[in-house]
Amino acid sequence: MLTRIDPTLQQAVERATAPHAVVIGAGLGGLASAMRLGAKGYRVTVLDRLEGPGGRGSAIWQNGHRFDLGPTIVTVPQVFRDLWAACGRDFEAEVDLRPLDPFYEIRWPDGSHFxxxxxxxxxxxxxxxxxxxxxxGYDRFLKDSEARYLFGFEDLGRRSMHKLWDLIKVLPTFGMLRADRSVYGHAAKRFRDERLRMAFSFHPLFIGGDPFRVTSMYILVSHLEKEFGVHYAMGGVEAIAKAMSDVVQEQGGLVRHKAEVDEILVKSNRAAGVRLTGGEVVAADVVVSNADAGHTYSHLMRNVSRRRWTAPRLKKSRWSMGLFVWYFGTKGTRGDWADVGHHTILNGPRYKGLVDDIFIKGHLAEDMSLYVHRPTVTDPTAAPDGDDTFYALSPVPHLGHDNGVEWTEIAERYRAKVQAVLEDQLLPGLGGKITASEVFTPETFRDRYLSPYGTGFSLEPRIFQSAWFRPHNVSEELEGLYLTGAGTHPGAGLPGVVSSAEVLGQLVPDAAEVKAR
Structure with missing residues (x-):
């Protein structure tokens, strides 16, 4: 007589004996990687030092205000739909995305706006x-943007670039698309008005790049916005992260918080697991690091001999700027400031000069430009009834410059300057209505996210720090180690980090193949 095996029990047994994958970091790249590995049959453990999921896309609460700490928009929802579909699920059923119209408003000191x-x-x-x-010129710029999107995002951005031959094959296309020209340089070829040159070249700042020096391939963002729109996740990006964490756990994986990885362990020249700061060892068949690539190689692999990503190589790399972010809540203002939408960009009196101060000179300038986020325009749950939640972000130098800023000494003075700019140009009477306040400086990014030099976006996406030149999704330093997130290919931004997990999914062998070895 044959006994029928309970399929649920059989699945549990298979999962318990499946190869183990450890993912370092529960940011969006790490969680997306965990989902991909779970779908490939791995038993997955995600380890993260913070209190909840999301990494830079997490949130904190103060006096009833939800402060979305990092990214605020979703520009390519399809990468999330594809991720959920790979796990046999429906993204729209689990995350509420709302299209924004308008996307944002840009304002200049002369009173003009776009x-x-x-x-x-x-x-x-x-x-x-x-x-x-x-x-x-705008029509020509759109065509330029689409061509770079098809090549840079749909082609290069969704496959591995860890082999030199992959780069050599595409060099003619890079040349044809003038990848040597900067984003601003390309905008200047299409627009005469300096304001429009700014409006169509500032986007690299969203991923940590200097518009006057990063490759013009990044004008593809204009096509992303036009083709897919700009969306906001109700509950903030943290809501996406929580949904991702739920998927991982429903796949049978484990997500552990307040568990900081201190070292990647090696056995027979292969990644064999990790050691936590408390000394606990977690063995693994596959290790995926969603920690910053610089931190991965400089700290987590400090006891491993490295050929490419050595300490001198990392030190001479170009890093993205730092961020000063003031999160604040206001009382009874939901009906005030009617002309202030979900996203506003306030330009200072300088563009190139300010960017040079931030990226090249490492000088904290007296003037500033601000990115202002007001989520309560779209999502009332971000604040108590009738109140508002904001953040104002100012790009600033990272901590690695010779004349580095001592933020512990000047943070409050700088915050007051930010408030003065807001009161003068956007939110009159702000000072008397603030009921919650929190400040993040580059020192916060260094300490909270273990980001080298307190950068906001890891390595700067210059042409010789992109594609093959960027840290690869499969490490050349250690077999069985994979990298995901902003510091690796294809780069920063939500579409980039989620796509890095898609690339990783193409590289990591199926669990059944590993088990059969």
Whole structure:
């Protein structure tokens, strides 16, 4: 007589005996990697030093205000749909995304402004309103952006670039698309008006790049916005992270918080697990690091001989800027400041000069430009009834410059300057309405996220720090080690870090193959 095996029990046994994958970090890249590995049959453990999931996409609460700490928008929802589909699930059923219209408003000191929307005719009209001769340039810029999107995102960005031959094969296309030209340089070829040059070149700042020096391939962001729109996740990006964590656990994986990894362990020249700061050892068949690539190689692999990502190599690399972020809540202002939308960019009096101070000179300038996030326009749950939640972000130098800023001494003075700019240009009367306040400086990013030099976005995405030149998704330093997240290929930003997990999923063998060895 044959006994039928309970399929649920059989699945549990298979999962318990499956190869073990350890993922370091529960940021979006780490959680996406864990989901991909779970779908490939691995038993997954995610280890993270913070109190909850999301990494830089997490949130904190103060006096009823939810402060979304990092990214605030979703530009390519399809990467999340594909991720959920790979796990046999429906992204829309688990995450509530809301399209934004307009995307953001840019304001200049002379009182002029530019409103970014998805509709091409509306955008063309905005361009013509500021500078009628530039309307044709806008059409050409859109075509340029689409070509770079198809090559840079859909092709290179969704496959591994760890082999030199992969780079050599695409060099002619890089040349044809003038990848040697900067984002600002390309915008300057299409627009005469300096305001429009800024409006169509600032996007690399969202991923830690200097618009005057990163490759023009990154003008692809304009196509992303036009093609896919800009969305906000109700509950903030943390809501996406929590949904991802739920998927990992429902796959049978484990997500552990307040568990900081101190070292990647090696056995027979292969990653064999990790050691936590408390001394606990977690063995693994596969190790995935979603920690910053610089931290992975300089600290987690400090006892491993490295050929490429040595200490001198990391030290001479170009790193993204730091971020000063003031999170604040206001009382009874939901009906105030009616002209202030979900996202506003306030430009200071300088563009290139300020960028040079931040990236090249390492000088904290007297003037500033601010990115202002007001989520309560779209998501009332971010604040108590009738109140508002904001953050104001100022790009600043990272901590690695010779004349580094001592933030513990000047943070409050700088915050007061940010408040003065906001009161003067955007939120009159702000000072008397603040009921919650929190400040993050580059020192916070260093200590909270273990980010080298307190950078906001890891390695800067210059042409010789992109694709093959960037830390690879499969480590050349140690067999069985894989990297994901902002510091590796294809780069920072939500689409980038989620795509890094897609690339990783192509590289890591199926669990059944590992088990059969």
């Amino acid at each position: 409103t970014a929307r998805q509709d091409t005719d509306a955008m063309r009209a905005e361009v013509a309103r500021l500078s009628p001769p530039d309307a044709k």
